Amino acid sequence: MLSLQGSLFDAVDAPAAVWRPLDTARRTPLSAGAWVDHLPGWLAGGPEGADGLFERLSTDVPWRAERRQMYDREVDVPRLLAFYGEDAQLPHALLVEARSALSTHYRPELGEGFRTAGLCLYRDGSDSVAWHGDRIGRGRSADTMVAILSLGETRRLMLRPEPGVPGSTRAFALGHGDLVVMGGSSQRTWQHAVPKSSTPCGPRISVQFRPRGVL
Numbered sequence: 555m556l557s558l559q560g561s562l563f564d565a566v567d568a569p570a571a572v573w574r575p576l577d578t579a580r581r582t583p584l585s586a587g588a589w590v591d592h593l594p595g596w597l598a599g600g601p602e603g604a605d606g607l608f609e610r611l612s613t614d615v616p617w618r619a620e621r622r623q624m625y626d627r628e629v630d631v632p633r634l635l636a637f638y639g640e641d642a643q644l645p646h647a648l649l650v651e652a653r654s655a656l657s658t659h660y661r662p663e664l665g666e667g668f669r670t671a672g673l674c675l676y677r678d679g680s681d682s683v684a685w686h687g688d689r690i691g692r693g694r695s696a697d698t699m700v701a702i703l704s705l706g707e708t709r710r711l712m713l714r715p716e717p718g719v720p721g722s723t724r725a726f727a728l729g730h731g732d733l734v735v736m737g738g739s740s741q742r743t744w745q746h747a748v749p750k751s752s753t754p755c756g757p758r759i760s761v762q763f764r765p766r767g768v769l
């Protein structure tokens with residue numbers, strides 16, 4: 555707790571991190587009202603930027619392994635997770651900056667701000683997430699946005715249309731400091747995944763900002 559507060563206070567004196575302007579993100583329309591914004595190098599590298607953030611999150615976040623029921627047995631979810639609800643203190647001042655910049659930029663289109671942060675740690679190329687939409691909450695029935703800050707190793711975020719929705723599979727390479735925003739109907743008309751990597755790779759952290767009630 556002390557160290558969390560310490561990092562927020564320290565940020566006041568620390569050199570400002572360099573964020574590229576959000577209006578330089580490139581939008582890719584998918585289909586059925588889904589779209590993806592991609593902004594490579596949104597957060598610059600360096601100790602005050604993406605490099606320092608990656609290091610701190612790796613050590614400071616209480617990463618948990620999860621298990622889930624798969625038919626008749628329990629299996630490990632192949633990545634580590636942490637979740638910060640809207641009242642929780644985010645684990646780094648740069649994430650506070652990120653969430654507030656995203657809320658300011660996207661509010662006119664989204665109609666609300668980003669609230670929660672889900673963090674995933676892909677330890678190596680055999681960690682992954684299977685095809686899914688973020689539709690446990692409101693994403694099932696309403697347009698929304700999920701904004702992802704990617705740190706560490708470059709991994710591919712794949713998107714494919716739901717059965718009956720036009721379009722073909724797309725891949726976005728998410729590098730260190732990149733932003734990707736899935737918007738419009740993308741959580742219910744498309745699916746996304748981070749497949750295993752066939753070549754050896756280092757760790758990646760994904761930070762997903764979502765509005766209230768989207769999971």
Ligand SMILES: O=C(O)CCC(=O)C(=O)O
Nearest residue numbers: 674683688702746748760
């Ligand atoms: O690794 C990523 O950036 C995507 C994670 C994701 O889709 C999820 O946790 O819902």
Ligand SMILES: [Fe+2]
Nearest residue numbers: 686687688746
């Ligand atoms: Fe997801």
